[in-house]
Amino acid sequence: MGRPTAIAGVDVGGTKIAVGVLHADGTSTRIGVEPTVRGTGEANAATVRTLLRRACDTFAIVAVGLSVTTTVDGDGRFRDLTSWIGWRGWTPADVLGDTPCELRDSGSVIAANDAACGALAEWSLGAGRGANDTLFVSLGTGLSHSLVHDGRVLTGAHGGALFSGYAPPARCPWPTCEAGTVEDICSGPALAEAYQGPGARDARPVLDDARDGVPAAGDVVDHAAWHLGAYLAGLVQSYDPEVVVIGGGLGTGAPGYVESAVRIARDLIRLPFASRVPFTPAALGADSGWLGAALTAAHG
Ligand SMILES: [Zn+2]
Known part of the structure; x- marks a missing residue:
């Protein structure tokens, strides 16, 4: 038996970075939470990779969604206008770097703003259902x-x-x-x-x-x-x-x-x-x- 497949969700907020996985049956599992380091993109990317590797130990991650406190421009790069996360000009793939997950080959990494992600989650599974x-x-x-x-x-x-x-x-x-x-x-x-x-x-x-x-x-x-x-x-x-x-x-x-x-x-x-x-x-x-x-x- 291989590891069960799942989709990873990464929330990169102003104070914390949280990762969890969504299973095919709609249930989910929390993986971990770490603090955000203001303005230091490399440190925040390293935290994301560490948490994703932890998810990959148990699950075959087939796609990753990134919720970020900024928006993505027409070229797929983070705007990060306040430089809070330190990812201005970065792509979602830059954030994942060499994370040794199956997704590295599939390229299924997508980023969206945190308010949009929160809205979708609450509409799908929460108070706005x-x-x-x-x-x-x-x-x-x-x-x-x-x-x-x-x-x-x-x-x-x-x-x-x-x-x-x-x-x-x-x-x-x-x-x-x-x-x-x-x-x-x-x-x-x-x-x-x-x-x-x-x-x-x-x-x-x-x-x-x-x-x-x-x-x-x-x-x-x-x-x-x-x-x-x-x-x-x-x-x-x-x-x-x-x-x-x-x-x-x-x-x-x-x-x-x-x-x-x-x-x-x-x-x-x-x-x-x-x-x-x-x-x-x-x-x-x-x-x-x-x-x-x-x-x-x-x-x-
Ligand atoms: Zn006033």
């Missing part, structure tokens, strides 16, 4: 969205139909508001910096203090929730989704913040039918990236 228009919002290190319509991820003309977090913020009631983008206010690092100062990355202290009634923390979270609500209202009125699935580390890990934002979104949505849209947390948690990557590879 079966919906005709599933809007997935990824809130964590960054803020982005993706829509699955009629079973397909809407990618846009340049693979960029997800950068809604880069939009300028709506005018809010806070007189001191001066952020350049919605992401600069609502993401995890943005919450951390607004409370603890430049360089802070972990939003847990501000969220915990807000929950415990510390006024300064509450103001930071209330302000971000207002902008997140306005952002969600804009997306809902643009797409008229059947369900909005909120994922990402912050999206699933900060229920008070997200629930405030959803209340604000419902107040701001002007269309009566759209204001009733269900908002639901992602069901697949931290697995949605690699599962979506494997599903992307499975769909070719």
